[in-house]
Amino acid sequence: MPPHPPAPLRLTVDLDALAANYRWFAARGEPAECGAAVKADGYGIGARAVVDRLAREGCRDFFVATWCEAAELMPLTEGLRLHVLHGLLPGDLPTALAFDALPVLNTPEQVALWRTAAPDRPCDVMVDTGMNRLGLPATAVGAGLLDGLTVDTLHSHLACADEPDSPTNSRQLAAFRVVADILPARRRALANSAGICLGSDYHFDLTRPGLGLYGGVPHPAAKGHLRPVIRAEAQVLQLRDLSPGDCVGYNATFVASAAMRLAVINLGYADGYLRAFSNHGQAFIGGRSCPVIGRVSMDLTVVDVTALPPIAVGDWVEIDLDLPRASAVSGLSQYELLTCLGPRYQRRYL
Numbered sequence: 550m551p552p553h554p555p556a557p558l559r560l561t562v563d564l565d566a567l568a569a570n571y572r573w574f575a576a577r578g579e580p581a582e583c584g585a586a587v588k589a590d591g592y593g594i595g596a597r598a599v600v601d602r603l604a605r606e607g608c609r610d611f612f613v614a615t616w617c618e619a620a621e622l623m624p625l626t627e628g629l630r631l632h633v634l635h636g637l638l639p640g641d642l643p644t645a646l647a648f649d650a651l652p653v654l655n656t657p658e659q660v661a662l663w664r665t666a667a668p669d670r671p672c673d674v675m676v677d678t679g680m681n682r683l684g685l686p687a688t689a690v691g692a693g694l695l696d697g698l699t700v701d702t703l704h705s706h707l708a709c710a711d712e713p714d715s716p717t718n719s720r721q722l723a724a725f726r727v728v729a730d731i732l733p734a735r736r737r738a739l740a741n742s743a744g745i746c747l748g749s750d751y752h753f754d755l756t757r758p759g760l761g762l763y764g765g766v767p768h769p770a771a772k773g774h775l776r777p778v779i780r781a782e783a784q785v786l787q788l789r790d791l792s793p794g795d796c797v798g799y800n801a802t803f804v805a806s807a808a809m810r811l812a813v814i815n816l817g818y819a820d821g822y823l824r825a826f827s828n829h830g831q832a833f834i835g836g837r838s839c840p841v842i843g844r845v846s847m848d849l850t851v852v853d854v855t856a857l858p859p860i861a862v863g864d865w866v867e868i869d870l871d872l873p874r875a876s877a878v879s880g881l882s883q884y885e886l887l888t889c890l891g892p893r894y895q896r897r898y899l
């Protein structure tokens with residue numbers, strides 16, 4: 550076999566920045582314990598690396614969506630707890646019984662399944678307090694549905710935590726308190742990253758930040774306190790000089806009004822650099838901005854390097870993935886920007 554070719558696209562993950570962000574949320578949420586959402590492969594960053602690093606910071610509770618994601622992280626280091634947010638369907642039972650992870654039970658069917666299969670093993674419970682996504686209705690908890698089960702953590706999830714002034718937050722908080730007073734769970738958990746920023750009323754015993762750990766800014770109160778975690782770079786494949794009137798890319802959405810010099814870089818929407826960045830995104834070379842020109846293609850993006858000192862094929866270009874800024878220019882959420890980062894990036898962990 551010939552040697553593996555070098556990747557033309559790389560993602561550098563700053564695990565110290567991740568750890569610093571974790572410490573910020575942990576301190577802000579004190580005395581509640583601070584967990585970490587590592588679903589969707591650690592928001593695209595690499596769940597294994599995130600779990601290992603945050604475990605060193607004292608994080609003990611990790612959240613994934615599915616048993617497939619849980620299986621990827623097994624075996625887990627002694628003392629860590631994995632919570633599976635989607636609960637379980639009958640087909641998950643063999644996995645759920647084989648692994649020491651906690652299903653977050655969301656429906657009466659899931660409760661019945663767990664009661665039959667593993668009545669003595671602890672589980673978590675999600676109660677719906679108004680988001681109308683996953684979770685048991687509060688009335689079911691009051692009616693004794695969970696009697697006899699050992700509930701590790703009672704959860705609910707906020708719909709509008711990133712809108713500090715939304716009345717939905719206090720309404721959900723009040724509904725959660727009612728259920729928390731009825732159900733004898735070891736711990737109670739309500740806050741995601743933005744929820745932690747809403748204040749101590751929302752912290753309870755355990756928090757579940759995700760986005761903010763990865764450098765996303767979930768709420769105005771977190772601005773300036775979180776470090777960027779990812780840095781994306783792509784290689785220049787071709788340089789090209791345009792004359793006025795020349796057009797660029799699919800559907801010729803850009804037409805040059807003056808002579809210009811362009812660099813074609815090895816990055817496209819298959820790498821999560823979606824077409825929303827067409828004519829809106831930017832890259833940096835030597836700290837100087839190079840606007841995205843024309844439409845982003847599947848594997849290629851074109852940037853304007855007219856104003857820059859000479860560059861060469863093979864040079865590395867940094868893609869602007871400052872999450873709040875990239876979200877504002879593209880209309881994509883910070884979550885989408887992270888979780889769409891594709892498998893073609895070579896991930897390097899600092």
Ligand SMILES: *Cc1c(COP(=O)(O)O)cnc(C)c1O
Pocket residue numbers: 586588634706740741742743757758759760761767
């Ligand atoms: C994804 C998720 C989180 C983490 O939310 P962030 O907004 O990324 O901090 C917390 N709780 C639940 C139930 C989730 O699904």
